[in-house]
Amino acid sequence: MAPRQQGPQPQNRFQVTFLHQLTPEQIETCGGKATNLARLNQLGFTIPNGFAIPTECFKTFVATCQQLEAFDNLHQNTDDIETLIHSATDFQTAASEYEIPTEIANEIIAGFKQLVTQQDPGPTGYAVRSSATAEDTKKFSFAGQADSFLCVRDQTHVLDAVKRTWLSLYSPRALLYLQSKDININQVQMGVIVQEMILGEVSGVMFTTNVVTNDPEQLIIDSSWGLGESIVAGKVNPDSFIIQKQPIEIIERRMGDKAVYSAPHPQDRPECTLLKETPPEKREMFSLDDEQLVKLTNLGIEIEQKIGYPQDIEWTYKDGEFIVLQTRPITTS
Amino acid sequence: MKQIGEGLISLNKSAEGILRVITSIQDVLTLLKEFKAEEEQATTDPKIVLVEDAGTTTLAPVLSRLQGVVCTSGALGSHLAIVTREFGIPALMGTKINYEDELANQRVRIEPSEGNSGVLLLLDE
Numbered sequence: 246m247a248p249r250q251q252g253p254q255p256q257n258r259f260q261v262t263f264l265h266q267l268t269p270e271q272i273e274t275c276g277g278k279a280t281n282l283a284r285l286n287q288l289g290f291t292i293p294n295g296f297a298i299p300t301e302c303f304k305t306f307v308a309t310c311q312q313l314e315a316f317d318n319l320h321q322n323t324d325d326i327e328t329l330i331h332s333a334t335d336f337q338t339a340a341s342e343y344e345i346p347t348e349i350a351n352e353i354i355a356g357f358k359q360l361v362t363q364q365d366p367g368p369t370g371y372a373v374r375s376s377a378t379a380e381d382t383k384k385f386s387f388a389g390q391a392d393s394f395l396c397v398r399d400q401t402h403v404l405d406a407v408k409r410t411w412l413s414l415y416s417p418r419a420l421l422y423l424q425s426k427d428i429n430i431n432q433v434q435m436g437v438i439v440q441e442m443i444l445g446e447v448s449g450v451m452f453t454t455n456v457v458t459n460d461p462e463q464l465i466i467d468s469s470w471g472l473g474e475s476i477v478a479g480k481v482n483p484d485s486f487i488i489q490k491q492p493i494e495i496i497e498r499r500m501g502d503k504a505v506y507s508a509p510h511p512q513d514r515p516e517c518t519l520l521k522e523t524p525p526e527k528r529e530m531f532s533l534d535d536e537q538l539v540k541l542t543n544l545g546i547e548i549e550q551k552i553g554y555p556q557d558i559e560w561t562y563k564d565g566e567f568i569v570l571q572t573r574p575i576t577t578s
Numbered sequence: 579m580k581q582i583g584e585g586l587i588s589l590n591k592s593a594e595g596i597l598r599v600i601t602s603i604q605d606v607l608t609l610l611k612e613f614k615a616e617e618e619q620a621t622t623d624p625k626i627v628l629v630e631d632a633g634t635t636t637l638a639p640v641l642s643r644l645q646g647v648v649c650t651s652g653a654l655g656s657h658l659a660i661v662t663r664e665f666g667i668p669a670l671m672g673t674k675i676n677y678e679d680e681l682a683n684q685r686v687r688i689e690p691s692e693g694n695s696g697v698l699l700l701l702d703e
Contacts, residue, residue, distance in 0.1 A: 326639060327607055417603055418636045422661070425638040450655025456663060457654065457694045458590045465694065467655035479631055479652030482672040485586055487693055497693040499586070501653065501672065557660065576664050 246568075247286050247294040258301040259349050261356035264438070267297055274299045276376030276436030281572050288551045290544075291568050293372070294364050295440025296356040300378060302349045303411045303435040310340040316415075320430060326421065333415040340412055345404060357403055357439060364441040369509050370398035370517060373406035375413065376436035390419040391435065395474060396442055396509040396517030403439060410437045443568055444509065445561030447532045448473030449483060451541060453549040453556045456575055461555065463496065464488050464545050468532045470523055471506030473559055473570065480520060481505055484532050488542050495538055503528050533562075541567050548572060579687075579699050583648070585673030587688065587696030588659040593646030593668050594687040594701070595624035603636045613643045626686055629658070641665040646688045648673050648698055670696045 247265045267275060267283035279297035286292050307313055316336040323329060345353070360371070375391035392413035394406040413419060414435050423430055449468035454461045469476050469483035476483050482501035489496050505520040533541065541560065544567050549556050552572070559571040600606060609625070616622060626646045627637065637647065638661065647662050647669040654671060662669040670688045675681070675698065685701040 326610065330603070418638075421603075421606075421636055422638040425641060452654065455694070456589075457587060457690075465654055467653045476653065476655055477657055479649065479656035479658055479671075482651060483653050483655070485653050485694070499695075557655075559655075576660065 247292050257352075258299065259305070259352040261296040261298050261352055261439075263296045263356075263359075264292065264294070264440075271297075271299075273378055273434075274301065274436070276300060276378050276434070277573065278374060278376035278571055279436055279438050280376075282438070282569075284552070285548070285569055285572055288548075290548065291566065293440040293443050293568065293570065294360065295371075295438055296360060297376060298353055298356070298407060298437040298439070300434035300436045302345075302352070303414075303437070305349060306343070306345055306408070306411060307340065309346060310336070310343050312336050312339040317431070326424065329420060329424075330417045333417065333420050337412050337415045340415075341408065345408055350404060353404060353407060353439075354400060357400055360439065360441070369442040369444045370396045371403060372438075372440045372442045373397050373403060373410055374438045374440065375410045376438050377414065378432075378434045378436070390416075390422045392416070393474075394517075395472060395507075398517060407437050407439070411435045442509075443561050443563055443570070445472060445563045445568070446470070447537075448559075448561040448570075449476055449532075451545045451558045451560060452575055453545045453558070454575065455487060462490055464490055464542060466533070466538065466541060466545075469501065469503050469506065470527055470532055471508050471521075472518060473507075473561055474518065475505060475507040475520065477559065480507070486533070486538060488538065490542065490546055493539050493542050495535065498531065500529075500531060503532065537562065537567075544569075579701050581697050582677040582681075582686075582700045583670070583673045583675040583698030584691075585648075585670040585696055585698070586653055586694050587690050588654055588663055588669040588671060589667070590690045591646075591666075591668045592687060592689045593624075593626060595626040595645040595685070597648070597681050597684050597686045598625055598627050599682045600627045600629050600637065606636055606640055610639050610643075613640065626688065628681060637661075641667065646670070648686075648688065650675065654694065668696070670698055673698060 275297040319332045374393040397406045452465045455463035466486040467483045475481040484501045485499045487497040510517040510519045555575045556572045557575045624645045628648045652671045687699040
């Protein structure tokens with residue numbers, strides 16, 4: 246887990262910053278997810294240890310790709326979504342052949358080596374996650390638009406995953422989302438986080454208000470077995486709970502079939518997770534018991550109180566503890 | 579009118595329209611073209627889409643024009659539920675559909691029921 250103190254500021258524009266050293270002023274340099282996690286850490290919550298790669302690395306990398314100019318020109322001059330998607334896909338393919346400039350790769354490797362000495366990867370590796378500047382803000386969740394890679398196991402794969410996270414900004418899905426929100430792609434910068442991978446037994450999402458009925462006295466929890474990506478990506482029907490906050494009372498519980506769960510892949514590959522079938526007995530039981538629900542609810546209430554407004558929280562449960570993987574403001578229309 | 583499905587609703591709102599099944603980004607673009615053609619002719623034909631994958635956030639370009647979304651997987655914490663909420667339209671998540679016939683192009687309604695649940699109704703011709 247991440248230490249709690251803040252430390253020295255980066256010396257050069259490519260230098261990575263460990264999450265516990267990140268300041269709120271670095272949102273433009275490291276993106277929303279990194280900043281929100283750093284804030285949680287400063288408020289005393291447990292987050293996975295890791296470092297943020299500044300958006301400057303992304304900017305410099307994509308600028309080295311010759312095809313960027315052609316894409317930019319087209320992007321400025323066409324409203325035709327199909328043409329744009331083709332062009333972005335072409336750019337993604339071309340850019341993926343480029344090496345990360347040595348100066349940048351060295352900074353990432355230095356951060357990674359430091360993380361490895363602090364955090365034994367074990368068999369589960371690290372998580373490489375997007376942290377765009379437009380991401381996880383009050384207006385734009387950017388939810389699920391950029392890619393993240395879990396259980397990434399060594400330096401080579403980490404570098405590759407970082408590059409692919411950067412380039413996921415040019416995926417059709419990210420492009421379509423940005424366009425629908427009237428955001429120019431050039432306004433978005435991709436930061437990336439590399440973190441220790443927490444192999445949760447149960448994971449899920451918690452909204453600290455009932456987003457359906459707009460009731461701030463209730464919160465909502467989705468939970469399922471294994472890693473949380475199966476829930477956010479909608480690969481599984483999780484258990485769902487509505488909980489009254491004061492006094493804590495479980496108002497509604499709905500059992501999901503939890504047919505599959507996300508787990509580390511046994512082989513060393515860039516995409517190192519896979520979906521496995523949930524054993525029947527685990528499908529038919531709730532993934533969180535009452536005691537765990539109360540503990541998680543208390544965590545949600547505390548985070549909401551300390552941050553000051555309702556939060557959409559991704560969490561995981563391991564060895565009797567809840568760990569926050571991400572928090573962002575609840576977005577509305 | 580009969581109830582043909584049940585799920586979790588992402589917003590406490592009802593929606594009604596012709597159901598369109600979306601399985602690819604190409605389907606999204608086709609639907610977008612239809613919407614644009616309707617706009618040019620100043621006609622409207624409210625639509626609801628059915629998707630299987632709650633990671634299908636490629637729906638973004640049509641979300642502002644849709645009445646609602648029905649998804650057979652996922653729950654309220656899925657990306658699709660979060661993104662549809664940003665557009666102010668209800669998504670019926672993890673929907674169990676109990677209906678034998680082809681649903682495409684039928685007129686349906688999403689309606690909130692108890693708690694955070696919602697139902698999918700098939701409307702009469």
